[in-house]
Amino acid sequence: MHQPNKILTPVHISKADAQHLLHQMLRIRRFEEKAAEMYTQGHIKGFLHLYIGEEAVAVGIMDALQPEDGVVATYREHGHALAKGVSANSIMAEMFGKEEGCSRGRGGSMHLFDAETRFFGGNAIVGGHLPLAVGLALADKMQQKQVVTACFFGEGAVAEGEFHESLNLAALWQTPVLFVCENNGYAMGTALDLSESEMDIHAKAASYQIPSEVVDGMDVLAVRQAAERAAAHIRSGKGPYFLECRTYRFRAHSMFDAELYRDKSEVEEWKKYGPITSFIKRLKNQDLISEAEILELENQVAAEVNESVKFAESGTLESEANLLRFVYSEKKLVM
Amino acid sequence: MKITYREAIRESIREAMQEDEKVFLMGEDVGHYGGCFAVSKDLLAEFGAERIRDTPLSESAFVGIGIGAAMNGMKPIVEVMTVNFSLLAADQIMNNAATILHMSGGLFNVPVVIRMATGGGKQLAAQHSHSLEGWYAHIPGLKVLTPATLEDARGMLISALKDPDPVLIFENSTLYNHQGELSEDAGAVDIFKAKIRRQGKDISLVTYGIGYHKCVAAAEILAAEGIDAEILDLRVLRPLDDATILETVKKTGRVLIVDEGWKSGGISAEISSRIMEKGFFDLDMPVARLGGAEVPMPYAEHLERIAVPQVETIVAKVKEMI
Ligand SMILES: Cc1ncc(C[n+]2csc(CCOP(=O)(O)OP(=O)(O)O)c2C)c(N)n1
Numbered sequence: 001m002h003q004p005n006k007i008l009t010p011v012h013i014s015k016a017d018a019q020h021l022l023h024q025m026l027r028i029r030r031f032e033e034k035a036a037e038m039y040t041q042g043h044i045k046g047f048l049h050l051y052i053g054e055e056a057v058a059v060g061i062m063d064a065l066q067p068e069d070g071v072v073a074t075y076r077e078h079g080h081a082l083a084k085g086v087s088a089n090s091i092m093a094e095m096f097g098k099e100e101g102c103s104r105g106r107g108g109s110m111h112l113f114d115a116e117t118r119f120f121g122g123n124a125i126v127g128g129h130l131p132l133a134v135g136l137a138l139a140d141k142m143q144q145k146q147v148v149t150a151c152f153f154g155e156g157a158v159a160e161g162e163f164h165e166s167l168n169l170a171a172l173w174q175t176p177v178l179f180v181c182e183n184n185g186y187a188m189g190t191a192l193d194l195s196e197s198e199m200d201i202h203a204k205a206a207s208y209q210i211p212s213e214v215v216d217g218m219d220v221l222a223v224r225q226a227a228e229r230a231a232a233h234i235r236s237g238k239g240p241y242f243l244e245c246r247t248y249r250f251r252a253h254s255m256f257d258a259e260l261y262r263d264k265s266e267v268e269e270w271k272k273y274g275p276i277t278s279f280i281k282r283l284k285n286q287d288l289i290s291e292a293e294i295l296e297l298e299n300q301v302a303a304e305v306n307e308s309v310k311f312a313e314s315g316t317l318e319s320e321a322n323l324l325r326f327v328y329s330e331k332k333l334v335m
Numbered sequence: 336m337k338i339t340y341r342e343a344i345r346e347s348i349r350e351a352m353q354e355d356e357k358v359f360l361m362g363e364d365v366g367h368y369g370g371c372f373a374v375s376k377d378l379l380a381e382f383g384a385e386r387i388r389d390t391p392l393s394e395s396a397f398v399g400i401g402i403g404a405a406m407n408g409m410k411p412i413v414e415v416m417t418v419n420f421s422l423l424a425a426d427q428i429m430n431n432a433a434t435i436l437h438m439s440g441g442l443f444n445v446p447v448v449i450r451m452a453t454g455g456g457k458q459l460a461a462q463h464s465h466s467l468e469g470w471y472a473h474i475p476g477l478k479v480l481t482p483a484t485l486e487d488a489r490g491m492l493i494s495a496l497k498d499p500d501p502v503l504i505f506e507n508s509t510l511y512n513h514q515g516e517l518s519e520d521a522g523a524v525d526i527f528k529a530k531i532r533r534q535g536k537d538i539s540l541v542t543y544g545i546g547y548h549k550c551v552a553a554a555e556i557l558a559a560e561g562i563d564a565e566i567l568d569l570r571v572l573r574p575l576d577d578a579t580i581l582e583t584v585k586k587t588g589r590v591l592i593v594d595e596g597w598k599s600g601g602i603s604a605e606i607s608s609r610i611m612e613k614g615f616f617d618l619d620m621p622v623a624r625l626g627g628a629e630v631p632m633p634y635a636e637h638l639e640r641i642a643v644p645q646v647e648t649i650v651a652k653v654k655e656m657i
Contacts, residue, residue: 104440113439135403165396
């Protein structure tokens with residue numbers, strides 16, 4: 001199991017940039033805290049997988065992407081959707097099962113979709129979306145578009161056949177995919193050393209001839225820098241790139257998890273070096289942010305999150321008469 | 336013009352690729368080998384390796400790649416060698432192709448076409464000979480086509496490529512060499528309706544794919560004995576065309592469903608149920624079925640023969656019913 005990085009390296013970015021990154025991470029953090037609250041109150045049902053602790057990965061990667069770049073993610077994707085630009089309103093409404101949700105209440109927490117921001121879904125089959133990512137990227141390549149498809153997955157997916165098939169094909173066909181493995185050490189309750197003979201995941205990618213790096217996934221700047229390198233490589237037509245972001249999940253796997261597989265002390269230790277905590281410390285060390293500025297960001301975020309709850313509450317439940325919609329396309333085949 | 340079923344499909348692929356540069360073919364051995372059933376022979380030379388794309392043995396990945404490419408502006412035709420191998424891609428077909436339109440609340444449709452060979456009759460035993468199209472017909476979100484004729488072999492693929500949703504095409508492998516006349520201008524056909532291909536008044540033979548050809552042979556023998564059988568070619572297993580099924584039930588009052596797939600939980604069970612639900616009072620006797628023997632397909636020729644309905648078993652069953 002990897003360990004948190006305890007060194008607070010100096011940052012070399014502008015104040016505006018620093019605050020932008022912090023803002024993005026806070027949006028995800030507070031949105032998910034609210035989602036957990038809404039879950040406990042019974043407004044959100046089904047599975048709810050929180051990303052808390054891992055925010056630096058989604059934020060760092062998305063910041064290196066362009067609006068036309070595509071994203072495919074897992075069931076733990078609220079953070080990715082928010083960072084890609086899907087509105088908090090439509091995500092919260094989706095989790096409330098409302099028609100105003102980004103997937104009209106057909107998907108729920110695990111299946112957020114948005115065409116406008118090219119968010120190709122949260123997928124809840126571990127490993128099942130890797131082939132999709134390669135296909136999306138193949139389509140871009142065949143249409144001569146200089147677009148990146150970022151594909152996020154946990155280290156648990158690495159054991160699936162679809163991971164290996166997809167990496168092989170992505171490399172063989174030089175498709176523009178950015179593979180982002182969010183290695184948080186556990187697949188539900190199974191630690192990496194209980195599931196993998198070779199625990200160095202980035203080495204597996206390298207064995208498929210894909211350039212790969214290990215990144216400190218708790219450091220938003222490290223993630224962004226790596227993602228910028230990766231995106232430049234991909235956009236120059238050199239094929240896929242692989243980032244193993246080492247991170248840690250602070251919350252339970254989902255809302256049903258007694259967390260028997262890890263010590264509370266382990267979680268507490270990681271929290272001390274969390275992506276938001278450490279980043280704030282680093283910014284303060286260099287006078288890039290003040291308490292007042294943090295408070296202002298928090299207020300902005302709270303307003304956005306509270307608004308999303310109101311939006312979701314006042315949303316409509318789709319008419320039961322529409323149950324059978326979206327099984328087949330509504331534009332009919334013309335012959 | 337004289338043409339085989341295989342050539343009809345090839346011509347259809349060729350034409351689609353000439354017309355629309357977004358169409359491409361992908362699968363194991365479709366290129367350099369020429370297709371494991373030679374359907375795509377010579378297409379690599381004509382269209383190049385970008386568009387006649389050989390894949391490694393990675394059914395799940397290349398079917399999923401087809402789905403992803405379809406979601407992003409391309410029109411892939413994915414060839415899976417046989418339906419038994421498609422089970423390695425069942426995750427992609429069921430969990431992605433069939434669900435994404437719905438899970439996304441209508442945002443993303445998946446216009447992928449997946450073709451595969453199905454059926455027995457070549458002594459290929461229990462991992463290469465099953466007729467599992469009925470399984471796929473179980474799944475909302477998919478369209479399931481079973482071309483029996485040259486016209487459909489050619490036309491269904493054209494229509495499938497224009498369809499906004501995932502379409503699975505099941506080609507019975509014993510039909511690839513089937514030869515006959517096809518008009519030069521044969522083109523797109525509807526992919527919604529069943530078709531009564533032989534009019535008759537005494538009994539309705541409801542079937543599809545290879546079963547259709549066996550029913551035609553059986554109907555000729557029966558005609559010589561004064562029994563006038565009607566043949567309904569289902570053509571499309573999902574969505575089932577209830578109206579045309581009920582029309583033939585009403586006309587003859589006797590129904591024999593002929594399907595090489597297993598009867599238990601199979602497509603024949605589904606059709607029988609629908610007739611019971613919606614056409615019961617038009618029946619003169621219970622619906623009867625001939626299906627595959629409930630056994631994995633045996634290798635030995637004589638056993639394989641009796642494991643699926645044959646012309647003589649159809650004839651015998653009809654005589655029993657009349
Ligand atoms: C194919 C498949 N098998 C099992 C599951 C049940 N499951 C859901 S999440 C999960 C663990 C995945 O862990 P990882 O890929 O590391 O991602 P994380 O949840 O840690 O983000 C499992 C086993 C599933 N959804 N899909």
